[in-house]
Amino acid sequence: MLKLLPGQARLTTICFSQRPDPDLVKLASFALSCPTHIADCERAFSVQNYILTERWASLSPTTCDQLMRICISGPSFTDMPFIEAVERWDSKSNRKLFAH
Known part of the structure; x- marks a missing residue:
């Protein structure tokens, strides 16, 4: 199961609403793929x-x-x-x- 941090959950909600903004979808896909630590x-x-x-x-x-x-x-x-x-x-x- 994918566990999202609070900020990631908000981005996911914004991007997967009924009319997602393409720029927000790109931003969310980038933000969700960035590692949180090295x-x-x-x-x-x-x-x-x-x-x-x-x-x-x-x-x-x-x-x-x-x-x-x-x-x-x-x-x-x-x-x-x-x-x-x-x-x-x-x-x-x-x-x-x-x-x-």
């Missing part, structure tokens, strides 16, 4: 800068997009079973990670 955009740039370090600058756009999506909306680090993941990673190859 926090999501700023967060995405911050995550991108975190991922695309000098060492990882050659990542493909697809890989970068996938990593950004995981960082932004992926599972929390507290939900990650790190010990199990490292043991599974270690068992996949002849690694000397736990050799003493």
Whole structure:
């Protein structure tokens, strides 16, 4: 369901009355499509800068997009079973990670 702010509801009422003014319809369509904040955009740039370090600058756009999506909306680090993941990673190859 679309939730309108008070000002947006008034614009919508004006534009969808029986005889809407074409200029008001254009104004309302522009006003209703403008973002009310840029926090999501700023967060995405911050995550991108975190991922695309000098060492990882050659990542493909697809890989970068996938990593950004995981960082932004992926599972929390507290939900990650790190010990199990490292043991599974270690068992996949002849690694000397736990050799003493």
